[in-house]
Amino acid sequence: MDNPSENGGTRDSRLPTGEPNTEAGAGAVSGPGGAGLGARLPEGMRFGPLMAVLMLGVFLAILNQTLLNVAIPHMMNEFNVSADTIQWLMTAYMLVTGVLIPISAFLMETFGSKTLFVAAMAFFSVGSLICGVATDFPLMLIGRIVQAVGGGILMPLVMNIFLALFPPEARGRAMGFLGLGMIFAPAVGPTLSGWVVEYYTWRLLFYGMIPLGILVILMGMVYLRDIPRKHRPPLDLYGMVMSILGFGALLYGFSEAGSGGWGQTQVIAGLVIGAIGVFLFVMRELSVAEPMLDFRIFRYDMFALSSLINAIITMALFAGMFLLPIYLQNLRGFTPLQAGLLLLPGALIMGVMSPVSGALFDRIGPRPLAVVGLIITAVTTFEFTKLTTLTSYNHILALYVIRSFGMSLLMMPIMTAGLNQLPMVKNSHGTALSNTVRQVAGAIGTAFLTTMFTTRNDFHLRMYLDPINRYDPFVQQSLQQMVGAASSAGLPPAQAQGPGVAGLYGSLAQQAAVQGIDDAFWWATGFTVLGLLFSFFLRDVRRDRKRDARGPAPEGSRPGEAGLGTEPVPSGPAPSTPSGSGGPSPSGSGLQPEGGQA
Numbered sequence: 001m002d003n004p005s006e007n008g009g010t011r012d013s014r015l016p017t018g019e020p021n022t023e024a025g026a027g028a029v030s031g032p033g034g035a036g037l038g039a040r041l042p043e044g045m046r047f048g049p050l051m052a053v054l055m056l057g058v059f060l061a062i063l064n065q066t067l068l069n070v071a072i073p074h075m076m077n078e079f080n081v082s083a084d085t086i087q088w089l090m091t092a093y094m095l096v097t098g099v100l101i102p103i104s105a106f107l108m109e110t111f112g113s114k115t116l117f118v119a120a121m122a123f124f125s126v127g128s129l130i131c132g133v134a135t136d137f138p139l140m141l142i143g144r145i146v147q148a149v150g151g152g153i154l155m156p157l158v159m160n161i162f163l164a165l166f167p168p169e170a171r172g173r174a175m176g177f178l179g180l181g182m183i184f185a186p187a188v189g190p191t192l193s194g195w196v197v198e199y200y201t202w203r204l205l206f207y208g209m210i211p212l213g214i215l216v217i218l219m220g221m222v223y224l225r226d227i228p229r230k231h232r233p234p235l236d237l238y239g240m241v242m243s244i245l246g247f248g249a250l251l252y253g254f255s256e257a258g259s260g261g262w263g264q265t266q267v268i269a270g271l272v273i274g275a276i277g278v279f280l281f282v283m284r285e286l287s288v289a290e291p292m293l294d295f296r297i298f299r300y301d302m303f304a305l306s307s308l309i310n311a312i313i314t315m316a317l318f319a320g321m322f323l324l325p326i327y328l329q330n331l332r333g334f335t336p337l338q339a340g341l342l343l344l345p346g347a348l349i350m351g352v353m354s355p356v357s358g359a360l361f362d363r364i365g366p367r368p369l370a371v372v373g374l375i376i377t378a379v380t381t382f383e384f385t386k387l388t389t390l391t392s393y394n395h396i397l398a399l400y401v402i403r404s405f406g407m408s409l410l411m412m413p414i415m416t417a418g419l420n421q422l423p424m425v426k427n428s429h430g431t432a433l434s435n436t437v438r439q440v441a442g443a444i445g446t447a448f449l450t451t452m453f454t455t456r457n458d459f460h461l462r463m464y465l466d467p468i469n470r471y472d473p474f475v476q477q478s479l480q481q482m483v484g485a486a487s488s489a490g491l492p493p494a495q496a497q498g499p500g501v502a503g504l505y506g507s508l509a510q511q512a513a514v515q516g517i518d519d520a521f522w523w524a525t526g527f528t529v530l531g532l533l534f535s536f537f538l539r540d541v542r543r544d545r546k547r548d549a550r551g552p553a554p555e556g557s558r559p560g561e562a563g564l565g566t567e568p569v570p571s572g573p574a575p576s577t578p579s580g581s582g583g584p585s586p587s588g589s590g591l592q593p594e595g596g597q598a
Contacts (some may be wrong), residue, residue: 049223050165054158055181056462057121057216060209061151062182064124065093066189069325070336071202072154079137086137091255094443097152098251099244101435102281104156105428106240106292112265113161114228116153118217124150125213132206134593143206155182159419159431164227168420168541172413176358179412180351187347190340198337236292239284243293246277247436254443262451293436294429297422302541303430305534306418307368307437312531313410314438315445316381319524320403322446323453327387331513342397346404353408358416360409365540366417369409374532376406381528382523389514414538421541445527449520457516464508 068089076086100107107116127147134140158178166174196204253270261267275450285291298304328339380403387396415434422430 022189029591045425046223049219051177051305053216053223054161055178055221056116056212057154057220058158058178059181059185060212060216060452061124061154062185063189063192064128064147064151064209066186067193067205068073068393070193070340071197071205072189074197074202075140077215079140081137087143088141091252092141093148093151094255095248095251096145098150098436098439098443098502099248100149100152101156101439102243102247102293102430103240103432104153104435105294105432106236107153107159108160108428112224113157113164114220116157117161117224118220120150120157121213121217121220122150122152124154125210125217128206128209128213131204132210156428156431156435159435160428161227163419163427163431164424172358172361172416173355174358175412175416176355179354179358182412183347183354183408184351187344187351190325191337191344192335192340194335194340198335215307225343234290236284236288239281239288239292242277242281242284245337246274246279246281248274249277250274250440251443254440254447257447257451261454293432294426295433297426297429298419300421302421302539303418305537306366306414307434309414309531309534309538310411310418310434311437311441311525312534313374313377313407313414314441315409315448316524316531317411318442318445319381319384319449319521320400322449323383323520323524324396324400326453327514331510331517332387334393342393343400344550345397349401350404350408353405354412357409357413361413361416363511363532366413367535367540369413370535370538371532373406373409374405374528374535377403377410378525378528378532379408381521381525385525387514387518387521389510414535417538417541449523452523453522455516456519457513460512461509464512 072086072089075089076082111119124147127143127145127150130143130146131140133144162174162178193205196202244580249270251274253267253274256270257267258263281293282295285293285295298307324343325339328334328342329336336341357369357373378401383399384403419427419430419434432550482504
């Protein structure tokens with residue numbers, strides 16, 4: 001049970017009965033507070049500082065993505081650029097992040113976790129400095145690209161560190177604490193940026209990142225240790241080029257589709273080139289002995305299912321993140337600070353509930369959390385299909401808080417449920433693929449919901465302006481109100497007709513836009529219901545005993561994997577890996593809608 005790995009890896013910190021092994025040796029030391037979460041920490045690594053440095057790094061990377069939207073109008077004025085040009089600050093960041101995440105598994109295995117974390121935070125901090133001092137748009141764009149190089153690596157890297165340090169029975173709580181840092185950032189981001197931009201300068205949003213980034217770098221150099229690696233994988237240049245080309249073009253195509261429609265030449269070209277590039281990349285990785293990103297792990301049924309559910313949930317989540325700010329600011333006239341304050345309580349609920357849902361995951365497994373959370377999310381998302389131009393601020397606030405509570409039961413538990421099925425040596429590939437799926441799903445969801453919103457907005461506006469509908473009671477009443485308002489301002493009745501018609505058009509356009517948002521929320525509700533149906537097939541893979549081996553490593557297992565988990569046999573055909581897989585064949589694999597826990 002306690003055979004050390006040949007590369008200096010940690011020993012199994014659990015006894016055959018599953019209890020923590022307090023005599024596991026140097027490789028399984030728990031720092032202060034670590035025993036409570038079952039952490040298996042390498043020599044010299046302390047639990048408290050470890051959690052602090054990882055959570056703060058993730059917090060800064062995600063906060064950076066939520067700060068920029070409010071500052072965009074001010075940047076347009078200062079740099080004297082159009083909306084289409086300034087949009088590249090977000091598009092470039094998304095593209096760089098999107099092409100780095102798929103190759104993050106290779107980077108982790110090549111450079112090691114500590115070196116890569118410190119380098120990522122260094123890129124992020126330097127990029128923040130460039131953005132803060134930028135005097136023109138090209139320099140600002142360079143700064144965002146440098147930021148993205150660091151930010152794109154952090155999420156899969158930190159998740160991989162958590163998976164390596166925490167055994168499956170403790171990962172729910174551990175990932176819940178990680179989720180606290182992930183969710184708290186978008187909770188404070190819009191409110192913080194609205195306040196800073198309103199009272200100070202947008203440059204402060206970037207200057208503030210620099211000292212925090214330096215602090216994380218110093219903490220990482222002191223408190224982090226490298227997670228043991230198998231070996232340094234060979235560089236697959238062809239695969240890397242296909243990955244960058246494929247995912248970059250695909251994300252660009254979806255991004256442009258969301259802003260300008262699906263019929264544009266650049267959208268069609270981006271989607272076609274991206275699809276070909278991703279296909280060639282997948283085929284390449286399936287054909288080599290040591291893939292840069294191992295797509296064979298999708299043969300693990302719960303990992304594949306959890307990835308699918310997370311993609312669906314991400315698309316539904318973007319409805320609230322994307323559509324609600326449009327409704328609040330563009331259609332209802334709330335300031336960015338007011339809109340941020342409305343979204344703040346819901347995001348705080350998600351942050352507070354993240355560790356709680358993680359602890360519940362460790363006790364009851366993923367299915368009850370997923371089912372309850374998706375029911376709550378589906379009902380509240382459906383309620384957002386009833387928004388009007390008169391919906392009260394408090395009603396929207398209550399709906400968003402309840403919806404956020406439901407979402408807090410979903411994201412990290414479902415992702416952890418799938419990652420728990422993977423063998424230790426596939427953790428880096430699992431985190432890379434999970435984050436890649438979410439990145440692509442977010443781009444697809446944003447583009448699709450934007451298309452639904454604009455299409456239905458145009459449809460409703462045409463219906464209102466159609467000659468047949470000009471005699472609709474709502475239209476007539478609105479026209480009379482507008483003419484009356486113009487007359488009360490002192491205009492003669494004959495002259496009041498013109499402003500009245502113009503005011504009527506504005507009122508109808510607002511009403512049509514609100515109905516377009518309602519229709520887009522119908523689609524988001526459908527996504528949520530689809531995710532709910534799939535969630536009934538989730539099971540707790542820890543009870544399959546697919547993961548860490550109990551006792552000495554079976555004959556034929558990989559060297560150095562004893563105690564760290566031999567590779568389980570997934571449902572369906574066994575993944576073809578260069579070396580044989582160890583570990584017992586699981587019972588009860590496959591999708592099971594009832595019974596529960598195999």
